[in-house]
Amino acid sequence: MASTEPPEAGPPLHRLESVFRVYDVQREGDQLIYYGEPLVPQDRLMKTIWPLFRESGYEATLTTRMGEYVIVAEPVDLGPDGVPWKNVLLFVATVLSTLFAGASWYHVDPIANPLSALQQAWPFTLAVMGVLGTHELGHYVMSRYHGVDATLPYFIPMPTLIGTMGAVIRMKGQMPDREALFDIGVAGPLAGLVATVVVTAIGLTLEPVTASQQLLNGPNVVQVKFGYPPLLKGIAALMGERLTYGDPTKSINPVVIGGWVGMFVTFLNLIPVGQLDGGHIVRAILGERQESIAALVPAVLFGLAAYVFYVLDVSNATVLWVIWGFLSMFFAYVGPATPIDDDELDPRRKLLGVVTFVLGLLCFTPTPIQIIS
Template sequence: MDDADAPDSGPPLETIESVFAVYETRTDGEQLLYYGDPLLAPESAMEELWPTFRDAGYEVQLTRRHGEFVLVAEPTDVGIDGIPWTNVVLFVATVFSTLFAGAQWYYVNPLEDPVGAALEAWPFTVAILGVLGVHEMGHYVMSRYHRVDASLPYFLPVPTLIGTMGAVIKMKGRMPDRKALFDIGVAGPIAGLVATVLVTVVGLHLDPVTAPQSVVNDPNSIQIRLGYPPLLELLASAFDQSLYRDDPAKAVNPVVIGGWVGMFVTFLNLIPVGQLDGGHILRAMVGDLQETVAALVPGVLLGLAGYLYYVADYSGNSVFVWVFWGLFAALIAAAGPARPVEDDHLDTGRIVLGVVTFAFGVLCFMPVPIEIVG
């Protein structure tokens, strides 16, 4: 065992011992271990110590090992170390999966003509990956700004109607304060919405796709109807563009579907539960009251599913999305929100921005996102 001398790296002991009386130090790989006794309540001790370790480049946790209190400090790294191969491989796989899915929106069979399908569907892929990537990079850039360790986006290639289940970033460590929690949470939806509006406007000005007559006349064909959120309706109206609701042979250009995805993702991420973007934003705005709101959300989503199924007479496949998200919201609400180390009140400007962001989230809501008719 070492004595209580400070390790070669990490904060000086004199900056620790007013809060945590150290009687032994150890190193375990890159970890620094400080054994001792907290001189304040554990939560208060962490509030005092966390900024000290953060300034020294470490993320710290107070835990117990074999009955002893120990501060475990791990070096933080907010940069990119080498080539992120996992991110790259998932991105490339998502490019292929969205090209495959997108070809079918253009009525091209990707199995019969893969090259032609790729040449036809690339605008769809750019639109989808653009809105998802910009959303996640908003989180990443703001995480770097606040010196919170975060990964680059992981895209999720899944054989769905759009070829992906979205993208996520992985965050490590604690949020330093409510400002960081808010800024990181709100940056994704705002950046994503800007990209979504641009993609939608471009798509609305592109030629619609026309279904082959054989598909239109086939009584066994399956029709996929997308619900249009108010924001999409407003953009179509503002630019005097048609959404081709009443023409069974025509549909909006698939690039518009990229904008639709951006709006749907924005709404889902702004659901104010757990560690979704909406949960981060609302927790920063109202503190612990967020957990009360989050407890109500699953019931609202499941109630919406019940209304659509039993009263509005929609099919099960049309309302399943809200059953899934109701159960998922209950799960992540139970896990709780992120808790910043410094839990002071948020400034008025950020609160106003949060309200505006949630308002845009409402404009992205659609009661029945997808209806399959066959």
């Protein structure tokens, strides 16, 4: 039965009447449903009603049902509800996968010597999980600060050279304004970089790993060569530590690889397109003009791939940048989050955004990794 009486928990209807004429109000479980007619453009409508519903503890969205405009209001539920078992299980699985991957950097067979692998590889796992977790927790903490619903980090275990494909959080709430979009986007890279610098500095002070000559001469040995970005080289130079050794049996401590992972992840996340951190930051700074930059990103990455292949003659890194060229096309198509209040960002945040991108460039190297059989 149609009703124009507001649900007890919702905002008073008279506060909506200037932008949305309500002719039916219903409750479906925890949801409040307002059928009506928009009186202003959608961006102005949402900018007006969204804070009204948030005051009442609801997240409001505008949609259509059977050709009718509807405001759907759901209770705001920030933070995990009960034990986040999926997050916990993925975290444990990623710890195990990074221990397995880390054992190879310490030249230990994790299958033949699982206890030895656990004892030696845990610093590598702590380094990798630390930089990835700090990055995602930066996003999560700032999401909570701005009242945006977000999940805890999901770590992604994967049988790669580092044992993981990273970590992500999922944003479930709408972005209230450009300030929130910027703060949430920039918090991950900056927090992750702090952890990365600390991990790198610690790793550089640790003893290098030594492999036996017999192991190096094995028929199935694969040589992995890392490309060190300017930030990592700079930290090593300031500390007076070495990244390479004249002795082929010696290599950097695997904890430094954890720092390298942090820098590589920071650069990739700051690519200015779509739902990546860089896309959110540029969207907050430039507004809808962000689309012009996003359109150029795939071409830049494909051009980088061509440079690496034809000039540097490194096929492994070429494949990497081609993959990211296609991924950036998808991210550009999806686009970044659109804030409810799309007013201009303040100059202080704009400056911080520029500084963040400069730091991201210091994490870039055209050939992050080479695999030599």
